[in-house]
Amino acid sequence: MSVKILDHALIKHKLSIMRDKNTSTYIFKQNLDEIAMLMAYEVSKDFPLKLKDIETPVCKTTGYEVDKQIVLVPILRAGIGLVDGFRTIMPNAKIGHIGMYRDEETLIPHEYYARFPSGLESSKVIIVDPMLATGGSAMDAIKAIKDRGAKDIMMVCLVGAPEGVKALQEAHPDVDITLAALDHHLNEKGYIVPGLGDAGDRLFGTD
Numbered sequence: 001m002s003v004k005i006l007d008h009a010l011i012k013h014k015l016s017i018m019r020d021k022n023t024s025t026y027i028f029k030q031n032l033d034e035i036a037m038l039m040a041y042e043v044s045k046d047f048p049l050k051l052k053d054i055e056t057p058v059c060k061t062t063g064y065e066v067d068k069q070i071v072l073v074p075i076l077r078a079g080i081g082l083v084d085g086f087r088t089i090m091p092n093a094k095i096g097h098i099g100m101y102r103d104e105e106t107l108i109p110h111e112y113y114a115r116f117p118s119g120l121e122s123s124k125v126i127i128v129d130p131m132l133a134t135g136g137s138a139m140d141a142i143k144a145i146k147d148r149g150a151k152d153i154m155m156v157c158l159v160g161a162p163e164g165v166k167a168l169q170e171a172h173p174d175v176d177i178t179l180a181a182l183d184h185h186l187n188e189k190g191y192i193v194p195g196l197g198d199a200g201d202r203l204f205g206t207d
């Protein structure tokens, strides 16, 4: 089990643009795409490899091939925003979807959609969501994916709150967490402080 907070100048720069309340939907998504690519690069660096015979224009040699099916699972809605960047770096990833919304009063998540590719038991599953607040949505999504047989799961979020990280670690100690930033706390409405507001609304222009 690990919690990794990516320490990268470009991620800090781009995330600050996303946090700014005056940033447009278009620029918000553009920076999310770019951060997603940087995060995908970081979380994939220890993916298992197998050797592969190849022939360069000069000679025969041995190359490498990623030796695990990758399944990317965005938590709808806001998680969809991380898919394009990840797919750019991992074009062979299959995509599962899980829809969760958080009741605004109780902060309890509700699942409304789930569809996954086959072979979860032998795949590396990367769940993506911009926000890890109370951790409720992530915990339920992980349980739904484990219930379908997945054993190798990582959680990748843009911004996390300490409360959500702790809850997630306790509920699923086998799941590694990667964040672009660990923020200060949750406010009385369950929003991450300083955060970036409601990620889904900022991404899709709803309110």
Ligand SMILES: O=P(O)(O)OC[C@H]1O[C@H](OP(=O)(O)OP(=O)(O)O)[C@H](O)[C@@H]1O
Residues within 6 Å of the ligand: 075, 076, 077, 078, 079, 100, 101, 102, 103, 107, 109, 129, 130, 131, 132, 133, 134, 135, 136, 137, 138, 164, 190, 198, 199, 200, 201
């Ligand atoms: O850690 P939690 O307290 O569960 O909060 C985090 C969840 O809240 C947001 O989704 P939201 O419920 O706003 O749905 P949306 O993506 O459709 O806007 C966010 O994208 C996470 O899924």
Ligand SMILES: O=c1cc[nH]c(=O)[nH]1
Residues within 6 Å of the ligand: 078, 131, 133, 190, 191, 192, 193, 195, 196, 197, 198, 199, 200
């Ligand atoms: O700050 C928060 C907390 C939960 N969900 C969001 O979109 N933003």
Ligand SMILES: [Mg+2]
Residues within 6 Å of the ligand: 078, 198, 199, 200, 201
């Ligand atoms: Mg939302």
